[in-house]
Amino acid sequence: MKSRADPSDFEELDDLILKVLARNRLGLTTAKIRQDLPPAYRSSPKQLHARLDDLLAKGRIYVWHPPDKTGRKPAPPILSLEQLEPLVSNRILELLKLQALPPAEIKKQLPAHIARHLPLFLDPLLGSRIVKRHPPLKGKRLLSLLDPDPGAYLMGELKRLFEKGAKLGFSMEAIRQSAQRYLTDQQPSKETVHSPAEIESIIFKVMISLKPAAARGALVYIPDLRRALREVFPEKDSFDRAILHLAELEKVQLQSHSLAAELTEAEKTAMIDNGRGSYFMAVGIRME
Numbered sequence: 001m002k003s004r005a006d007p008s009d010f011e012e013l014d015d016l017i018l019k020v021l022a023r024n025r026l027g028l029t030t031a032k033i034r035q036d037l038p039p040a041y042r043s044s045p046k047q048l049h050a051r052l053d054d055l056l057a058k059g060r061i062y063v064w065h066p067p068d069k070t071g072r073k074p075a076p077p078i079l080s081l082e083q084l085e086p087l088v089s090n091r092i093l094e095l096l097k098l099q100a101l102p103p104a105e106i107k108k109q110l111p112a113h114i115a116r117h118l119p120l121f122l123d124p125l126l127g128s129r130i131v132k133r134h135p136p137l138k139g140k141r142l143l144s145l146l147d148p149d150p151g152a153y154l155m156g157e158l159k160r161l162f163e164k165g166a167k168l169g170f171s172m173e174a175i176r177q178s179a180q181r182y183l184t185d186q187q188p189s190k191e192t193v194h195s196p197a198e199i200e201s202i203i204f205k206v207m208i209s210l211k212p213a214a215a216r217g218a219l220v221y222i223p224d225l226r227r228a229l230r231e232v233f234p235e236k237d238s239f240d241r242a243i244l245h246l247a248e249l250e251k252v253q254l255q256s257h258s259l260a261a262e263l264t265e266a267e268k269t270a271m272i273d274n275g276r277g278s279y280f281m282a283v284g285i286r287m288e
Helices: 010-023 030-036 045-057 084-098 103-108 118-127 150-167 172-185 196-210 212-216 222-228 236-248 265-270
Strands: 062-064 078-080 252-256 279-285
Touching: 010 030, 010 045, 030 045, 062 084, 078 084, 084 103, 084 118, 084 222, 103 118, 118 196, 150 172, 196 212, 196 222, 196 236, 196 279, 212 279, 222 236, 222 265, 222 279, 236 252, 236 279
Parallel strands: none
Antiparallel strands: 062 078, 252 279
């Protein structure tokens, strides 16, 4: 009988690696994974790398490589049980659901290995306008899921406008009606009806804006794409039908979630029912 765990037992080691990553949903570096393993299973870095490579090859874990833009030593890759970009994006959105926050405060709520790369995860959300960057207010630059309230910035100007009108002899009601007429004149024309070809082009352009690698077939997280296209597809069903139609035409490929039972109702709603007991979580442009 063994008195201690045998580090050569790959099956047990693999299970422990997966448990470590399950406790750290936003992933870990290889060094941190090794540190979090029980002492008896802290195999050599070479052996650990071999087990991680095997788990990657089997599709049981994912790896995210931080882009090297500095020319210095690249940051270590981050391993996780699910694709990292959607996980971090969702965490940022969860934080911003509660209140507008400056980037520094968002960083504090993320593990250090993610916080150091925050701009890489924020830029697609800002580019697609899922997250809005507010104008500076009282020296602070805030990020929010909501558009900035003009009143917070223009209340003083509006007050001065009404005061000026009063000095000219206009009643407040007359000024209000004049402002209402101006707003009515600025109303946009009727909603544009897009052709199927235009819809395909719009969807593909937004996919590439969310993730440039989508132009080469990389998968885009469907909840992110849904939010980015909410003005084109205000209803869930219209978005779902458009994506499924593209799949029927073999213009896109769809990836189902591997652990549908663990999804919340909100997560299921944000994805697309695949009709087989799970949900499509990601979509990619098919390469010719």
